[in-house]
Amino acid sequence: MKLPKKKTPQPASTEPETTAQAAQWTNGGLLGARGVTIAIAAALVCGPAALTLTVLSGGGSSEAAPRAVSSEQASPLQQSAGSFAAGFVGAWLAADRDNSSALDAYTTANIELPKTGFQYRDLVVASSTTTRDGLAQVVVAANVKDDTIDADKGDQWPRRYFQVTVTDGGNKLSAVGLPAPVAGPRHTTDGSSLGYGETLATNSAAGKAVNAFLAAYLTGQGDTEPYTAPSKSIPPIDPAPYTSLSISTLTATTAPSEHPTDGATVNVYATVTASNSVGQQVTATYPITLRARADRWEVSALGTAPTLSNSDAATPAPSATPAPTEGN
Incomplete structure (x- = not known):
């Protein structure tokens, strides 16, 4: 040149x-x-x-x-x-x-x-x-x-x-x-309104299913398979990045039944705090789809797009994507 x-x-x-x-x-x-x-x-x-x-x-x-x-x-x-x-x-x-x-x-x-x-x-x-x-x-x-x-x-x-x-x-x-x-892409700290209008108790049937699944997924406390729907493989993060987990809030698009009929689905949104062995912690949110089978709730999808309120977007159908990519 x-x-x-x-x-x-x-x-x-x-x-x-x-x-x-x-x-x-x-x-x-x-x-x-x-x-x-x-x-x-x-x-x-x-x-x-x-x-x-x-x-x-x-x-x-x-x-x-x-x-x-x-x-x-x-x-x-x-x-x-x-x-x-x-x-x-x-x-x-x-x-x-x-x-x-x-x-x-x-x-x-x-x-x-x-x-x-x-x-x-x-x-x-x-x-x-x-x-x-x-x-x-x-x-x-x-x-x-x-x-x-x-x-x-x-x-x-x-x-x-x-x-x-x-x-x-x-x-x-x-x-x-x-x-x-x-110019770079525009972004804001004001998120869209979520479409999860029902507050769930962590000791409810759906709450217990979510808590047990996320504990296995993030902390290695057992396997995720017992908490997932048949044919839905959602392996835990390996090695497990955290040692303890607590759910801060748990909401759902509709109130899930304590004794659901087979095939019923509900979208839930969990805000969790996870900590490692040296005291470091993160707060994260997980959109999760639950499906009912044999009188209990099982996880059928994790990491799908959150359900938004009708004012922001139409409520999407539950995703069939069984698992996100593993990461840190």
Whole structure:
């Protein structure tokens, strides 16, 4: 790439022409970009929906992204565009006057590069959509070190978002233009209203079933199988991350019977506090679907979307998904 030698780098700003300047890798050169693409590619195969990351709740693509065309199955372009865009953003952020070889693999644009650039970490694909023109619009997120923020507060790594347009013309991925800084997804601390209007006692038939199941699931106190519906395998987290569990609140969409008829279902919502052996604790919430069999309640689904009130969304039918992915 031919680069001008006498231009003075502009100070950092939010304008595309200056933020398009790049910087030193936090973890070193092109190797970092290749590392993140392995995990990203796995998510991309699952389709665009799997790529949207909710930051403890707020998902969606950037406001700058064009309206997407919905698709049942990810196209080859969609499957590959995310890893390509992530690599491009990483190289774009990392490049400087002394080293732009990684960036050269993505663009031949004549870019004014800085002497010292941006450090970044936690590079991920935030969303990937397809425009009506058949282009892939990918939003990549990263924590970028900002030395302009009050130094007394220590190193600052605000979350930044960058949009990349990708095309597969000629069966070869290429970028249309350069990455563009965009606003991140909007989110709020005000959650939607839940549709669980009935308070359940923990010593009720349904409450006991939920408590026994979650104790086995989170603390390893027995197996989950005795508390799940037949053919519904929901294995416990292994190794168990906690040693004790208490249910703070337990609510349901309708009041479950103490002697339910076979096949009856009810959605419940449990707020629990789990602690480990050194006193650390977390408070978590679990949407759970219960199904009745042989005069008792059993867990038929865990980790499904919560039931919302009618003012926020229609009440969904109980999900048949038997188990979430195991994690920490």
